[in-house]
Amino acid sequence: METKQLGKIGIFVSAIGLGGMPMSIANRPPESESIQVIHRALDLGITFIDTADSYCKDESDKHHNEQLIHKALSSYKGDVSQVIVATKGGLMRPNGNWTSNGNPEHLRQTIRASFEALGSAKPIDVWQYHSPDPNYTIEESLTPVKEAVEAGLIRFVGVSNFSVEQIKRARDIVDIVSVQNQYSPWQRQPENDGVLEYCEQQGLTFLPWSPFGGRRRHQDLQDISAIAKLAKEKGVSVYNIVLAWLRSKSAVILPIPGASKVSSIEDSTRAINVKLSDEEVQKIDRAT
Numbered sequence: 001m002e003t004k005q006l007g008k009i010g011i012f013v014s015a016i017g018l019g020g021m022p023m024s025i026a027n028r029p030p031e032s033e034s035i036q037v038i039h040r041a042l043d044l045g046i047t048f049i050d051t052a053d054s055y056c057k058d059e060s061d062k063h064h065n066e067q068l069i070h071k072a073l074s075s076y077k078g079d080v081s082q083v084i085v086a087t088k089g090g091l092m093r094p095n096g097n098w099t100s101n102g103n104p105e106h107l108r109q110t111i112r113a114s115f116e117a118l119g120s121a122k123p124i125d126v127w128q129y130h131s132p133d134p135n136y137t138i139e140e141s142l143t144p145v146k147e148a149v150e151a152g153l154i155r156f157v158g159v160s161n162f163s164v165e166q167i168k169r170a171r172d173i174v175d176i177v178s179v180q181n182q183y184s185p186w187q188r189q190p191e192n193d194g195v196l197e198y199c200e201q202q203g204l205t206f207l208p209w210s211p212f213g214g215r216r217r218h219q220d221l222q223d224i225s226a227i228a229k230l231a232k233e234k235g236v237s238v239y240n241i242v243l244a245w246l247r248s249k250s251a252v253i254l255p256i257p258g259a260s261k262v263s264s265i266e267d268s269t270r271a272i273n274v275k276l277s278d279e280e281v282q283k284i285d286r287a288t
Helices: 031-043 064-075 104-117 138-150 164-173 195-202 218-223 225-234 238-249 262-273 278-287
Strands: 003-006 011-014 048-050 084-089 124-129 154-160 178-182 205-209
Touching: 003 205, 031 064, 031 262, 064 084, 064 104, 084 104, 104 124, 104 138, 124 138, 124 178, 138 154, 138 164, 154 164, 154 205, 164 195, 178 195, 195 205, 218 225, 218 238, 225 238, 225 278, 238 262, 238 278
Parallel strands: 048 084, 084 124, 124 154, 154 178, 178 205
Antiparallel strands: 003 011
């Protein structure tokens, strides 16, 4: 598996990661199948797994995905010492909905809960503030995160759904290694709002969430003619083309496609070998 550096911290991870969300939200697969997915990802050389405290059905199910990942890593028969798990906090799931909660005391508590859900044997590899809460300043919300780093609960910090201005403010409080914003053929805002360019300039890893458009839109990729045609020409899936397109956009991009089936993560890793020419990238750009 090809690798790339995470931020500027000298740690290298797989150039394609695994997104854990589909294994824990509504209509999730049985736990045994999810563990098979994670184990297969590890077999294929994936060493970066993205999760969140809110990857669950509702508030009564909080930290489900983190616990699942810990169970899968603990039961894997191979070496997991190089696996980096990046989690997030700051979203709530009341009745299955998604709401922001940047209350410093809540973040203080959920960081501790994530630390325990992931096994508490070592610090959280990467903890990401999931989404800014307008009820609290960036400084207020990230203060307990800085405290957790100093206390040895967190190794590295990332942010999610942040603008360039917000990233700069965050970096005044604590060192940042990654930014996770939405980026897909339908959502290309990182190209236009300066976030991707800023990540390149500062050496921050960019993690595009929902690269295929989510559960509601991923099947629509077949309807984008440029993507469907390239997939047919190269004998790969449309998902491979999208991942290759994202990777071609910047050296700091590390896709984290979600998976709830072994076949899905097997397909995603095949994108490592898919190369697009500048002309092919431009064709996709014009079609989206």
